Amino acid sequence: MPTPIKSTPRVVIVGAGFGGLNAARALAREKVQITIVDRKNHHTFQPLLYQVATAGLSPGEIAAPVRSVFRDHANVISLLEEVDGFDLDRRVVHTAEQELPYDYVIVAAGATHAYFGHDEWEPFAPGLKTIEDALEIRRRVLLTFELAERQAAAGASNEPLNFVVVGAGPTGVELAGTLAEITRHVLAHEFHNIDPARARIILLEGGPRVLPAYPEDLSRSAEEQLRRLGVEVRASALVTSVEAGAVRVGETRIVAPVVLWAAGVAASPLGKKLGTPVDRAGRVLVEPDLSLPGHPEVFVIGDLASLKDKHGKMLPGVAPVAIQEGKYVAKTIRRELAGQPRESFLYWDKGSLATIGRAAAVAQFGKIHISGFVAWLSWLFIHIFFLIGFRNRVLVFIQWAWSYVTYERGARLITGATTLPGWSGMYPAQTAVPKPAEEKVPTARAG
Numbered sequence: 001m002p003t004p005i006k007s008t009p010r011v012v013i014v015g016a017g018f019g020g021l022n023a024a025r026a027l028a029r030e031k032v033q034i035t036i037v038d039r040k041n042h043h044t045f046q047p048l049l050y051q052v053a054t055a056g057l058s059p060g061e062i063a064a065p066v067r068s069v070f071r072d073h074a075n076v077i078s079l080l081e082e083v084d085g086f087d088l089d090r091r092v093v094h095t096a097e098q099e100l101p102y103d104y105v106i107v108a109a110g111a112t113h114a115y116f117g118h119d120e121w122e123p124f125a126p127g128l129k130t131i132e133d134a135l136e137i138r139r140r141v142l143l144t145f146e147l148a149e150r151q152a153a154a155g156a157s158n159e160p161l162n163f164v165v166v167g168a169g170p171t172g173v174e175l176a177g178t179l180a181e182i183t184r185h186v187l188a189h190e191f192h193n194i195d196p197a198r199a200r201i202i203l204l205e206g207g208p209r210v211l212p213a214y215p216e217d218l219s220r221s222a223e224e225q226l227r228r229l230g231v232e233v234r235a236s237a238l239v240t241s242v243e244a245g246a247v248r249v250g251e252t253r254i255v256a257p258v259v260l261w262a263a264g265v266a267a268s269p270l271g272k273k274l275g276t277p278v279d280r281a282g283r284v285l286v287e288p289d290l291s292l293p294g295h296p297e298v299f300v301i302g303d304l305a306s307l308k309d310k311h312g313k314m315l316p317g318v319a320p321v322a323i324q325e326g327k328y329v330a331k332t333i334r335r336e337l338a339g340q341p342r343e344s345f346l347y348w349d350k351g352s353l354a355t356i357g358r359a360a361a362v363a364q365f366g367k368i369h370i371s372g373f374v375a376w377l378s379w380l381f382i383h384i385f386f387l388i389g390f391r392n393r394v395l396v397f398i399q400w401a402w403s404y405v406t407y408e409r410g411a412r413l414i415t416g417a418t419t420l421p422g423w424s425g426m427y428p429a430q431t432a433v434p435k436p437a438e439e440k441v442p443t444a445r446a447g
């Protein structure tokens with residue numbers, strides 16, 4: 001039980017993602033002073049990032065300024081700052097500019113990309129975690145077609161283009177499926193010198209099947225749906241190196257102007273700054289009430305927390321876990337301030353859904369497994385329902401309905417640089433284009 005608090009309790013929340021935002025919402029009507037600190041000024045609805053990356057939605061439609069979410073709550077302060085540490089004895093959160101004292105702190109800093117010790121691959125294979133990442137992927141994808149068109153118009157030969165997605169978890173599957181859709185339908189008739197429909201979308205998975213966390217029948221169905229969309233699925237294909245414009249799988253080199261990384265996540269490095277044990281992925285080991293061992297006033301939630309369910313299975317890094325944990329911690333604080341004892345956190349697993357593309361998805365609700373259009377409709381309505389803000393829900397619904405009927409993707413803007421890493425080396429202007437299919441080259445196994 002933390003030391004009794006005499007004045008208005010101060011709650012600092014680190015991170016305005018699914019966990020932090022839901023904790024703050026559930027506490028905002030209580031007599032507490034809440035400070036939300038995030039290095040971004042907005043909450044990002046990560047499950048729809050792939051739509052921004054593939055030009056289906058604009059960033060403002062899947063993100064909400066934290067300040068505006070709490071505009072009606074005078075007791076909620078929002079700070080745009082990066083947290084860089086904690087002093088648990090003095091009960092302060094550190095940022096570059098100040099120390100924030102707390103009676104309770106909720107650490108919900110989420111996760112980041114993991115390149116299995118090969119951070120040098122990141123510039124050549126961006127991952128998808130933030131709005132900035134999504135815009136960079138959109139830039140690379142759209143720019144590839146523009147550069148190919150320009151070269152073909154200038155007389156260079158016109159070869160198929162390769163897009164490689166590394167990792168066939170839910171993010172890799174939705175990126176690959178949507179890229180296939182764009183090349184075959186959206187862009188197919190808009191270019192004069194190249195045929196976007198000839199682009200190859202290659203999905204590489206190190207394990208034996210796509211969607212490894214799903215039951216085998218749904219993995220098989222997902223693979224079939226991907227193939228129908230035109231994605232080349234290669235399982236047991238462990239990437240051994242990534243360079244500008246190419247990926248190696250053992251001795252096979254796959255030339256690709258765009259390589260996307262969806263293969264691994266690691267907990268935010270902030271977890272280690274708490275100074276208590278973390279698991280292999282850097283997640284903080286927490287007590288059954290999500291508090292830090294020896295520090296009942298410190299809670300760690302969401303992707304940053306390591307906790308097992310009642311069957312001994314690790315809770316997955318998904319939005320419902322973070323949301324339920326955020327609400328649970330708010331309730332725990334509320335109960336404690338009213339003199340009531342703590343209870344353990346129990347996760348209610350309502351099922352999992354993964355989208356693949358237009359009318360293609362898989363879903364598991366307990367023993368019920370569904371695929372195809374019905375699963376896709378469920379995915380769509382559930383995600384619209386959980387989007388932050390009524391305006392965003394309406395806008396996203398209209399955009400989806402429109403693009404379902406017309407195949408249009410309205411956010412096809414290339415912003416930023418008009419160069420691609422590895423492009424000029426692969427297809428120098430005015431010269432013959434090397435075959436972008438696989439070529440065998442001798443290579444040392446990386447990693």
Ligand SMILES: Cc1cc2nc3c(=O)[nH]c(=O)nc-3n(C[C@H](O)[C@H](O)[C@H](O)COP(=O)(O)OP(=O)(O)OC[C@H]3O[C@@H](n4cnc5c(N)ncnc54)[C@H](O)[C@@H]3O)c2cc1C
Nearest residue numbers: 015017018019038039046047083110302303317318319322
């Ligand atoms: C592309 C993608 C697709 C996904 N799709 C799904 C899906 O379909 N369904 C599903 O259930 N889950 C999905 N997830 C997973 C889900 O988004 C996460 O499980 C969830 O966001 C975790 O919530 P969180 O609050 O722990 O962290 P996050 O939502 O990641 O929030 C962390 C917050 O902390 C902030 N932060 C981090 N470090 C600092 C710091 N040092 N100082 C200040 N602020 C900091 C960040 O800016 C961020 O706002 C997806 C994730 C990704 C990346």
